[in-house]
Amino acid sequence: MIEIQNLTKHYGEIKAIEDMTFTVEKGEILGFLGPNGAGKTTTMNIITGYIPSTSGTVKVSGYDIMDQPREVKKRIGYMPEHPPLYLDMTVKDYLDFSASLKEVDKKTWKSQKNDIMELVKITHVQHRLIRNLSKGYRQRVGLAQALVGAPEVLILDEPTVGLDPKQIIEIRKLIKALGKSHTIILSSHILPEVSAVCERVVIINKGKIVAVDTPEQLSKNLVDYSKFTITIAGPDKKVKELLQQVYGIIEIEVQNKIRENEFSYIVEADKEVDVRKPIFHKLAEHGYPILELKSLSMSLEEIFLQLTTEEKEVN
Amino acid sequence: MWAIWKREVQAYFYQPIAYVLISLSFLVLSIYYTFGTIAGRYAEMNTLLSNIIFILTFIIPILTMRILTEDRKSGTEVMLVTSPVEVYEIVIGKYLASLTVFLVIYVLTFTYPIIIAALGGKMEIPMLLGGYLAFLLIGMSFIAVGVFASSLTENQIVAAIIGFVILLVIHLVDPIANYVGGVLAKILGIFSLLSRYEDLNSGILDITSIIYYLSFTAVFLFLTTRVIDKRRWSQG
Known part of the structure; x- marks a missing residue:
């Protein structure tokens, strides 16, 4: 197109x-x-x-x-x-002007006009001068014009x-x-x-x-591995040891001690492998319940910052 | 093009500017007319009409000052240029709108010869027609200058001043040409709108003068489209 x-x-x-x-x-x-x-x-x-x-x-x-x-x-x-609004016109006159400028034929425009105004919700202000409309309504009139x-x-x-x-x-x-x-x-x-x-x-x-x-x-594409935060009830050393045995996990780091025998960890794993189920089974085997498991995928915001500040090429 | 014309004519009358200009020029002209023509018992219009040229020098730049400046300032130029119309159609539409307001003043002055005729004055018809033709042509040319001036800036006042200065220079071309003489005088003569005006106004219907004014108008409108195009190439 x-x-x-x-x-x-x-x-x-x-x-x-x-x-x-x-x-x-x-x-x-x-x-x-x-x-x-x-x-x-x-x-x-x-x-x-x-x-x-x-x-x-x-x-x-x-x-x-x-x-x-x-x-x-x-x-x-x-x-x-x-x-691009003419403040001295009413909404209706302005849209009529736009239609004749774009050479929309009169019949088509007649049937279109009300639909457009309905769609962007400006029907009730159609007889008001654009000058007197709020920013939000002006924006809608601009959209209607498009x-x-x-x-x-x-x-x-x-x-x-x-x-x-x-x-x-x-x-x-x-x-x-x-x-x-x-x-x-x-x-x-x-x-x-x-x-x-x-x-x-x-x-x-x-x-x-x-x-x-x-x-x-x-x-x-931007992250080479998947990252999770995980909160587990159990001694950190033992849990860490167990997690290291799970296939696909690259790194484990204790993030926080929440209370006695309850830690949160940041786990990095190969992105091709779904490590969540093995983690569950492994920990369940040894009686350490998972209290929380959250994926830390990058938000678009982070990607944006990463791309535009480092100009890292993707694809 | 006609959509733009229609909008601009409406815009003139949405705002007080058209009313002020029309009534003001009609007032000034009527004062000239009453105390000049009628009080002096002259059964002719041509003296008055040549005074009009002087008044137009002030009126026209005010008439045209917002015609293109406003679109640049308010961003509506984007809408016009991205619509399926050519730049020259925009310029002509705008030009015709200013001309329309001018024509209102023009038609209003028809009352003067009618009053003279009603009072029993015998006017020379060719002189009268020549005078009015010249009035129209010079108005058209001046408006083209005004439209051009308004394409140069986004400030209305600046546009009015530029238009006024160009028209003033046109007024001064003849005296300067007389002063310098020789080849330079001939070249300056090309820009002499007023000498041709005097010819027409004294009833000498010269087809080259008519073509001259129309070309003058066309050149200024063409320059206006060039200014707009040029700016499109260089702006962000």
């Missing part, structure tokens, strides 16, 4: 984006993750045709943004980080920035729902957002892609 190849953007000496290549499949929600200033907005501005690239190609449904910008622009709904004309592709730049937690949850739900009928690229510097909404993540830093994968796969 969207093919981006060797995309590069230079501003004189500054390299905003370098050699970026990725594709987005039809119906996919792709997360675009990176710290502020990584080049997220620049990339989105290029895909939507707002600014031209220095080199490389962007194709949407097979149309090149440089050669056939009109065809591409027709297929994309773009919500920039700051929603939906006008039912484009196949939605590009959303930091759609939840500046919203309160309740609104963030609502917008995320909405994006997930939209993902059923649209191809979506969503940028964010907030990690839980991306892992909650997106099926695949592109992590970028300093204009370069550092990783592309599903959120789950990313955390799997």
Whole structure:
């Protein structure tokens, strides 16, 4: 659906984006993750045709943004980080304007208009001036504007920035729902957002892609072993000895003494081997009950930090 | 293009700016008209019309100052450029919106010759038509300058000042050309909107003058699209 190849953007000496290549499949929600200033907005501005690239190609449904910008622009709904709103218009007039700007024919628009306003829940404010709306409603009007004309592709730049937690949850739900009928690229510097909404993540830093994968796969690939915390009732020396006998366990470390004869340990094991059952059996044999067992897989946040601070390559 | 035109015309009238400009220019013109033309018992419009050019120098930059600056400042430029319209369509849509407000002032001044006729004044029709044609053409050219000025900055006041300065230079081209003389005077003559205006206003219908004004307008609108495109290439 969207093919981006060797995309590069230079501003004189500054390299905003370098050699970026990725594709987005039809119906996919792709997360675009990176710290502020990584080049997220620049990339989105290029895909939507707002600014031209220095080199490389962007194709949407097979149309090149440089050669056939009109065809591409027709297929994309773009919500920039700051929603492009005319404050002096009412919500309804603004959406009507957007529809005629996108050359949506009058009949189609008539049937679409109410659905869009229902979907983003702005029907009750449609006659109010945008100037008088709160940040949350403005964001929704911006989203509604991107939906006008039912484009196949939605590009959303930091759609939840500046919203309160309740609104963030609502917008995320909405994006997930939209993902059923649209191809979506969503940028964010907030990690839980991306892992909650997106099926695949592109992590970028300093204009370069550092990783592309599903959120789950990313955390799997990055750690070479699995880590657990485990709390066991029993003397630490004896328990440690027993655990060392379990196949697959690489290292055991006492983390905490919780009370007399009750310790928590950090256990590192080969990630190809599931050591949890053998651990249970081994300890049960000797009468040391497991009180707690928790996997310490890396959260996306840790991965993100690791990738963007060390620039460690994945894949 | 028409969507942009429609929105901009509405925007002019959502805000007080159109009303203020229209009523203010009509007021000033009516003062000229009442104390000049009517009190002086002149059965002609051309003296008044050449005064209008002077007034337009102040009115037009104010009329056009927000037409492109606002989109840059509020970020709505992104919406326009990423819509399936070309940059030149955006510029023409905006231009036509400013022209529409100008045409309201233009049409309002039709009341003056009508009053003269009603009072029994005998006007020379070719002079009258020539004068009004010149008025329209010069308005079109000035608005193109104003639109161009507003593409250069995101500050309305700065845009108004740039527009005003360009128009002022246009006013000064003739005196400067007279002063320097020679080849330079001929070159400066190319930029002389006003000498051609005087021709038209005195009833000399010269097709080259009409083409000149239309080209002048086209050149400034073209420059405007270039400025917008150039900025797209260089911004982040």
